[in-house]
Amino acid sequence: MTALRSTARLQFHRGFTFEDAAALVDYFAALGVSHLYASPITTAQPGSTHGYDTVDYARVNPELGGEAALGRLVAKLRAHRMGLVVDIVPNHMGVGGAHNAWWLDILTWGRHSEFARYFDVDWHSPDPALRGKVLAPFLGGPYGEELQARKIVLGWDSERAQFLVEYGPHRFPICPTDYASMFRTADAPALAPLIESFHQLGSQPEDRPRAAAAHERLRAFATDAGRRSALDAVLEAHAAPEVLHRLLERQHFRLAWWRTASDEVNWRRFFDISALIGMRVERPEVFEASHALIFRLYAQGEIDGVRVDHVDGLAEPREYCQRLRLRLDQLRSLRPAGLREEPAPLVVEKILARDEPMRTDWGIDGTTGYDFMDQVGALLHDPSGAAPLEAWWRALPGASALSFEAQALRAKRQMLAENLAAEVDRSTRALHRIARDDIATRDNTFGSIKRVLTEYVVHFPVYRIYPENGTRSAEDNRFFDRAREGARAQLRHADEAMLERLDGWLGGSGNESGTSIGQANGAGTTPASAGGAPAYPTPAGSHRRAALIVFSQLTSPTAAKAVEDTVCYRYGRLLSRNEVGANPSEIALTPGAFHEVTAARARDFPRAWLTTATHDHKRGEDTRARLAVISEIPERWAATVAHWRSLNAVHKTPRAKSDARMTSGAQVSPLSRSSRQTNPATSDDGLDLRDPEASTEAMLYEALVGAWPLDLSPEDAQGVQSFGERVAAWLEKALREAKLRTDWFTPNAAYETACHDFLLAILAPSQRQGFLGELALFVGQIAAAGAINSLQQTLLRLASPGIADLYQGTELWDFSMVDPDNRRPVDFALRRAALEAGSPAGLLADWRDGRVKLAIIRSALALRTRHPDLFVGGDYLPLVIKGPMDRHAIAFARMSRMDGSMAIAVASRLPGTVLGNADQPIIKPSDWADTRLVIPELVRDRFTDVLADHAFEAAASLPLSEVLAALPVALLSNEGSASQIQTQVRTESGNT
Structure with a gap:
């Protein structure tokens, strides 16, 4: 069996079946992918385009070809020494319709x-x-x-x-x-x-x-x-x-x-x-029934591993993963003889906060890579752009004066009150049941519990906690304590006792009964034993466990809906950071911080997945990479948007005074208000009286700049129209997800029409010499820098510790937007033709067609194929850049303890201010001056750049003017040299 090195994610539906995938196996094999990674294959609602609305766990989806077609796909994969990992959906099933x-x-x-x-x-x-x-x-x-x-x-x-x-x-x-x-x-x-x-x-x-x-x-x-x-x-x-x-x-x-x-x-x-109901997969019979097909396919050798969707929705994620790992391990001996060597890959879809490590006791290989996508994406950004972009954004009419964190708190309250009210009541009832079990707390009211619970959920800093046996761990307490203190700052003094009581009921180790309401109000005391413990029975374990479960199943969707599906569509400082798994308030990550989190992943989860694009991303990986350039030119961006707003003001629609939702959720800062007092197009309180408002307009410009295709000319009326239709679909979703002046529940047709008409007007053929021409010009001026960013994150994904994950079609440039745009059909014939186009360095001159990106992927995956232990399980060593351009590069070394192989990844970064308006995505050798890559003695050897076929002799340092002369990235390999690194590493690590 081929060990998992890299994956290629495919979205299956009735328009793209197992037979379609089988026809592409030779392409992915030639690209260097070791495993295909399939969206859910169990039977979903008829016509499902994603497969997450499962209606029958026991049957392979007939719309995809059924089990027979799956078998033919797997047979072809085996013929190319490849495997298959499948997405499973244990958390929920599709309901409604007539098929479950x-x-x-x-x-x-x-x-x-x-x-x-x-x-x-x-x-x-x-x-x-x-x-x-x-x-x-x-x-x-x-x-x-x-x-x-x-x-x-x-x-x-x-x-x-x-x-x-x-x-x-x-x-x-x-x-x-x-x-x-x-x-x-x-x-x-x-x-x-x-x-x-x-x-x-x-x-x-x-x-x-x-x-x-x-x-x-x-x-x-x-x-x-x-x-x-x-x-x-x-x-x-x-x-x-x-x-x-x-x-x-x-x-x-x-x-x-x-x-x-x-x-x-x-x-x-x-x-x-x-339309999606939660499953009680914690029950043994449900676990077995919902996984029977997957277990059978694994035992038969039809699949090799699983990716678990939305693990945080489960009652007990840790215990579920441990049970799943145990069952897969037990079934391993039943697999065909040639497929028993490797344990089943097991990863989970998990959103992690920047200071939240993945728990190491789940029995998993790691996450699906949202954490890496956030980290490598933040690395592309210039931290110096954060303050000026924040000031620019807050000054826009219609933008909130609140910080992102404050807006997230507000959005959480909105979600709990409007979208998840039933779930709040359910969690409150679970806690109220505990209160009624103890005569010391039975007078605690449903309303008081709900009030305090709401504040806990609003201030919860991560998706959820993972108690064990009804008790929170030290790691859980770290986040719970932050939530408690945030809640304390918002509650009345009279709620203090309830605040502490909920702490105990929700897994705390302190006094669970606590002080009675009467005592808190000075109305009496609660009898207690001499030791200070409550005299009355503490909550039953089963009730506390149930309360913990429903609490955790509330904090998770609240965080997701409030941040990913609300504030990320309200907060427009820089849309490249408004991504699933990211914190938009953190605009950048330093190379040192990137090295730190990467080293931790290499240590704890060497087989975690590394992704930069998914079926759920809000912007394509290259869309984000291009927008990241704006962090380097904030003043220029602010001036450009101001000019475009003036240029396009004529296309705005006067706002109806009866629009009651016009200021919903928005606040205007005193600074921005004073700067607009003389503008006749604004109201007395500083709000723009035309649609779309300036904040929405600015976010639209960001979307246009990020997604504009490299080969699109303003003269191409049909191409611009097609692009406009894609952006219009994004705009409708963005407006409704923001939930300010329209939403999915009660769409505001007049407002949405005004925004849509504005988009069509500024992209009309008549604007070729106006805005349309300027948009294409601006994109052209930052596109090369964006391409360098793209190739940087591509190389880091391929060379960092873990499993490199490729989302369908992103071998070439990916300027997609949120679904369904990121799930459009892929032109695989075009990608197949690009396989033999040439070496990466030779394709840079024609970088706009994206073949250079595909060539880098193929070259790096080929190196991973030759030295799998180097990249999956190999050591990770950050390297130092010295010289006047040190902030414009990042490098690290990979070392295998198995065969002495080594690789060094080097990438240009923050190219915007260096390139200016240059047309080629490469920093000139002269610009690097005397900036050098320091080579520690541990990894000093003769290297060859597998991307440019350039050799470097062993040296204490290498000039970046040579290392990055042919491409903005380099991947140096010592294969074929007479290195003694294997013995040296083993000696220094005590493993001889």
């Missing part, structure tokens, strides 16, 4: 369904209308209106021989316990035998045999064409809305308008998506 059998079963039988505990449903809702039921929030309008409009109808499913309620594509089975009364309502004599069969049928599990027998009689009845009119009579008898309503009220589901979900849903969702 488990979901349909709980709609039918409620909490007595055999799958009732598979889903994370609260069957004991405090709402009497939902007790023992599930909310089904799939109606396009209020229930009463849809019912009266007869959009909700009773139907007959001849295939399953069952009655169900139909609403568009959705199906809601009627419980068989109601069939007898339905037959009576129809008053059809032919139904009399069936009435007897279903009479007094119960919904308990012990009633299921009788229900099955009755169902078979109904099926036989329905196959007789002469009796079909009797079944039609049942449908006619329930056509009247009032009759159908009475039937619906007796079901184990409650149909509801989709907008009710945020406030009333009684099951855990994936974030706030009501």
Whole structure:
């Protein structure tokens, strides 16, 4: 079996199947990829473009070709000594529609369904209308209106021989316990035998045999064409809305308008998506049922490893990963003989804060690489640009005067109040249950707990914590303490006792009962033992564990929705830092800090994945790299935007005074207000009275600059129109995700139209000599610097410790935007043709076609293939750059303890101010002056640059004017030399 060295992510759907992938295996093999990395392969909702809405864990998706086509793909991979890693989705399934059998079963039988505990449903809702039921929030309008409009109808499913309620594509089975009364309502004599069969049928599990027998009689009845009119009579008898309503009220589901979900849903969702229901994979039977196919495919040698989607949504991520690792290890001996050498790769999708290390006790190889994407992306930015860009952004009309962190807190409050209110109530109820268990705390009210809980969640600095056996670890406490102090600053003094009490209930090791409310108010004391411990029982362990779980399942989506899906669309200081897994308030990372986090990854997770593009990124890797140049020229950018705003002011639409949401979420700083007091286009409070407002306009310019294709000319009307359509889709999503003047719940058509019309106007053919020409000119002036940034992050991804991950199509330039733009079809024929184009150095002159990037990837992957232990598990050594241009380069060495091989990666950085408006993405040798790469004795050898085929003799230092003469990056290898490094490294490390 080929060890995992690198992956190529492919997005499968019915437009790109296993057969399509099989036709590309030879291309990826020639590129140097060791494993394909597939989006989910289990059966998803019909027509799914991503596969994360699984409806059947037990079957390979037939839309992708099914298991037979998967087998043919794997056979071709094996023929090229390649493997397959698949994405799995244990956290949630797709619901709604008519294809999830488990979901349909709980709609039918409620909490007595055999799958009732598979889903994370609260069957004991405090709402009497939902007790023992599930909310089904799939109606396009209020229930009463849809019912009266007869959009909700009773139907007959001849295939399953069952009655169900139909609403568009959705199906809601009627419980068989109601069939007898339905037959009576129809008053059809032919139904009399069936009435007897279903009479007094119960919904308990012990009633299921009788229900099955009755169902078979109904099926036989329905196959007789002469009796079909009797079944039609049942449908006619329930056509009247009032009759159908009475039937619906007796079901184990409650149909509801989709907008009710945020406030009333009684099951855990994936974030706030009501089409995805949370799974209780912590239960052994659910774990086995949802992983049976994956385990079988692994044991059979059809797949080699897994990537776990959204691990933070699970009840206990650590325990889940440990269980998954154990099962894969157990199955390893069952695999075909040639596939048993390597353990299964196991990585998790995990968002980490900059000061949050990945836990080392999960049994995983690491994360999927969002942390690396953040780190290498920040490395491209100039820290000196942070302050002037922040000042520029805050001065724009419509921009918030708050810091990014303050905006994130505000957005979290908004998410909890508007999008996740039901989840807040669920967590509060779990804590309130603990309070009621102890007579010392039973008077703690639901409202007080909710108030304090909300502040804890708002101030939580990471996605979640990972307690063990109901107790927080020291690492958990580090983050929990920060949340507690942030909450303390916002709460009344009267809430202090509750603040500490929740600390104990949520895994703290202190006094769990704490002080009673009466004591806190001076109304008395709580009896305690002589030792100071509470005299009354502490919360039951199962209740505290449940509270910890739902708390963690609340902090995670709150952080994601507030930051990634809200503030990242509000805060426009520099969009290249508004990325999944990144903190936009941290604009840059120094080489020293990059070396530090990379060395830690090499030590703790040498097989973690390294990615710079994903199916979820907000901007393509080369879009971000180009925008990073702005951090080096903040004053020029501010002046450019000011000029464009003046140039395009004529295309703005006067704002309707009745737009009540015009200032929602926005604050204007005193400085920016005073600077606009004489502008007739602004209101008295400094807000621009035309749409789009300046802040939105500026973010639009950033998007245009970042995504403008290198080969697009302003004279190409059709090309500009196509580009504009892509940007328009991004703009709509950006406006709605920002949730300021429009959103997905209540779109503001007038505002969105004004913004859309503005975009079309500034990209119109008439603007070729105006804005359109200036946009292309500006992009052309920074494009070369952006390309250097792109090649820098490409090399670092390929040479850093870990598994290099390639997202489909990004072998060439990737100037994509957020999905669905980043999931467009890929022209693999173009990439296949570029494979034999030549060496990287020889392709630099034609850098705009992107072939130089592909050639670098191929050359680096070839070196990884020849020396896999060098890059996956090899030592990492930061190297020093000395000289007048030391801040414009970064370098490190890789050393293998297995075969003595070494490599040195060198990359130009911060090229914007050095290149100026140069057309070629390379710093001239003369500009490097006497800047040199210091070569420690440990790695001193004869090297050859595999990207430029240039040899360097062993020396104490190498001039960057030579190392980076042919390309802005270099990858030096000592292969073929008579090095004694292997013995030296082993001797110095004590491993001889």
